[in-house]
Amino acid sequence: MDASLSQEPNRGRRTLAAAIYGWVDERLDLTGLIAHAREKAVPEHRHSFWYYWGGISLFFFVVQVLSGILLLVYYRPGPEAYESVRQITYDIQFGWLIRSAHSWSANLMVLAVFVHMFSVFFMRAYRKPREFGWWTGLILLGLTLVFGFSGYLLPMDDLAYFATKVGLEIPAAIPLVGTLVTEIVRGGPEITDVTIQRFFALHVVILPFLYLPFLAIHVWLVQKHGNALPPSEEAKPEPERRSIRFFPDFFAKDMGMWLLSLNILAILASLFPWQLGPQADELAAAPQGIHPEWYFMSQFQILKVFGRWFPGAVGEFLGIGLFTAGLIIWAVIPFIDSRSASGSRARTAFYIGLAALLGLIAITIWGYWEL
Amino acid sequence: MINESTIKEIISSQGEDEPEGEDMSRRSFLWMGAGAIGAVYIGAIGYPVYRYLATPAERAAQAAAVTQTTLDGADKLPVNTALMFKFGTKPAMLIRHADGTFSAFNAVCTHLGCTVAYDTAAAKITCACHGGEYDPTSGSNLAGPPPKPLTRFNVEVQDGRVTVARA
Ligand code: FES
Numbered sequence: 161m162d163a164s165l166s167q168e169p170n171r172g173r174r175t176l177a178a179a180i181y182g183w184v185d186e187r188l189d190l191t192g193l194i195a196h197a198r199e200k201a202v203p204e205h206r207h208s209f210w211y212y213w214g215g216i217s218l219f220f221f222v223v224q225v226l227s228g229i230l231l232l233v234y235y236r237p238g239p240e241a242y243e244s245v246r247q248i249t250y251d252i253q254f255g256w257l258i259r260s261a262h263s264w265s266a267n268l269m270v271l272a273v274f275v276h277m278f279s280v281f282f283m284r285a286y287r288k289p290r291e292f293g294w295w296t297g298l299i300l301l302g303l304t305l306v307f308g309f310s311g312y313l314l315p316m317d318d319l320a321y322f323a324t325k326v327g328l329e330i331p332a333a334i335p336l337v338g339t340l341v342t343e344i345v346r347g348g349p350e351i352t353d354v355t356i357q358r359f360f361a362l363h364v365v366i367l368p369f370l371y372l373p374f375l376a377i378h379v380w381l382v383q384k385h386g387n388a389l390p391p392s393e394e395a396k397p398e399p400e401r402r403s404i405r406f407f408p409d410f411f412a413k414d415m416g417m418w419l420l421s422l423n424i425l426a427i428l429a430s431l432f433p434w435q436l437g438p439q440a441d442e443l444a445a446a447p448q449g450i451h452p453e454w455y456f457m458s459q460f461q462i463l464k465v466f467g468r469w470f471p472g473a474v475g476e477f478l479g480i481g482l483f484t485a486g487l488i489i490w491a492v493i494p495f496i497d498s499r500s501a502s503g504s505r506a507r508t509a510f511y512i513g514l515a516a517l518l519g520l521i522a523i524t525i526w527g528y529w530e531l
Numbered sequence: 532m533i534n535e536s537t538i539k540e541i542i543s544s545q546g547e548d549e550p551e552g553e554d555m556s557r558r559s560f561l562w563m564g565a566g567a568i569g570a571v572y573i574g575a576i577g578y579p580v581y582r583y584l585a586t587p588a589e590r591a592a593q594a595a596a597v598t599q600t601t602l603d604g605a606d607k608l609p610v611n612t613a614l615m616f617k618f619g620t621k622p623a624m625l626i627r628h629a630d631g632t633f634s635a636f637n638a639v640c641t642h643l644g645c646t647v648a649y650d651t652a653a654a655k656i657t658c659a660c661h662g663g664e665y666d667p668t669s670g671s672n673l674a675g676p677p678p679k680p681l682t683r684f685n686v687e688v689q690d691g692r693v694t695v696a697r698a
Pocket residue numbers: 640641642643644645658659660661662663675676677
């Protein structure tokens with residue numbers, strides 16, 4: 161009976177834990193929640209890898225929120241913006257690391273969001289009943305890109321200044337209202353302290369305020385509809401399909417992905433710290449090869465090339481027209497390919513997706529090539 | 532009814548009875564390993580964040596560690612007036628008495644930390660917050676709630692410069 165004696169304190173602790181659990185459970189029905197999570201199944205097949213990218217995007221978003229709050233402790237928008245980022249980078253202990261993590265995580269988040277979007281596309285997960293998941297996802301993508309664009313200006317070094325200048329050419333090229341809209345966004349014809357102040361408000365208040373409800377709906381829809389099967393699995397008869405439990409199996413793998421993402425971020429942020437260039441100077445010439453961030457490169461390049469082919473407003477009009485048409489097709493894809501079975505509609509959608517993916521990659525590479 | 536065994540059934544991934552003996556120790560070893568790795572991550576993230584947030588406090592502690600300050604031209608201070616200055620990070624006060632001698636104090640009230648003032652008419656140091664009063668030469672608490680005298684600094688005058696130092 162020695163063993164039972166030595167387990168006595170453990171027992172006591174467990175009874176206390178059970179009592180606390182019981183108390184909370186009576187009020188929040190944790191048991192029901194866990195039971196539900198254990199009943200929930202996630203399909204398991206050779207494309208399962210792509211199911212993790214929404215979670216990875218979410219992880220980087222959480223990192224953005226936390227590191228962003230930390231940066232907010234020392235960042236000062238307005239005329240002192242550059243000086244405050246200089247202090248964060250070179251003066252405040254570990255400030256460089258927090259800023260570097262925020263910048264790297266922003267890029268990784270955009271990347272993860274793109275991977276997530278294309279994997280959802282090729283799994284045809286936009287079909288009934290998941291259309292709203294697709295549309296909220298597109299809205300979240302748009303907001304993510306605006307997050308990236310507005311955050312890029314905030315340090316106000318020369319790269320930020322000129323990349324924003326160049327980037328604002330994209331909305332400025334919108335026919336009729338472009339100049340007006342751009343001047344309102346920029347707070348005048350030039351990028352000044354006023355621009356930083358409004359980009360800051362956009363970045364830390366307006367965008368999160370818009371982003372969070374859409375994120376909540378998006379995640380709730382995933383929970384409601386579950387993971388979609390890719391066409392190759394749909395073709396299999398029911399008994400041949402395999403699945404794993406959402407909790408704990410899928411959840412554990414999901415957390416494993418988060419841990420992997422955290423490690424990759426830590427390595428990038430600490431070994432390749434994000435640099436701060438010289439302070440923006442409106443009288444200084446733009447540095448050679450100035451270009452926007454990689455995720456705006458394709459739009460930038462299209463505008464540039466169309467401007468070359470069709471000089472004047474025609475080129476801008478055609479360039480903008482091309483994205484708009486592309487975006488509209490992208491948004492209505494659930495209507496184009498709505499059947500559950502694969503058919504010619506599904507093939508069309510597949511080729512649209514392939515063209516979009518390869519087109520974006522090729523134009524981006526072309527853009528970097530021409531720098 | 533919720534009791535321990537139903538919870539275990541729900542939580543344990545196998546839904547079986549508690550593993551015995553070797554299984555048990557292997558399991559607790561794994562949990563300990565996971566806990567240790569978790570602690571390393573928390574430390575690796577928590578330490579930089581702590582130092583980041585603590586930077587101003589650390590800088591202030593360094594600034595507060597100064598032992599003396601030189602006040603240029605303070606020898607021209609009119610009699611029966613006081614000069615406020617910063618000693619390290621805290622406000623301090625240099626008083627020139629009617630006889631031309633100097634006294635210097637930490638100007639933080641020993642009651643609840645308000646900054647004290649020199650009352651020329653009464654030739655006393657007073658605190659507006661709760662009516663504390665101090666002696667302008669010794670700094671001792673004369674009236675009101677202050678529990679202790681003001682911290683006194685040493686004053687030295689040399690070639691037109693007044694040097695205030697920690698006593
Ligand atoms: S703080 Fe000075 S008397 Fe209370």
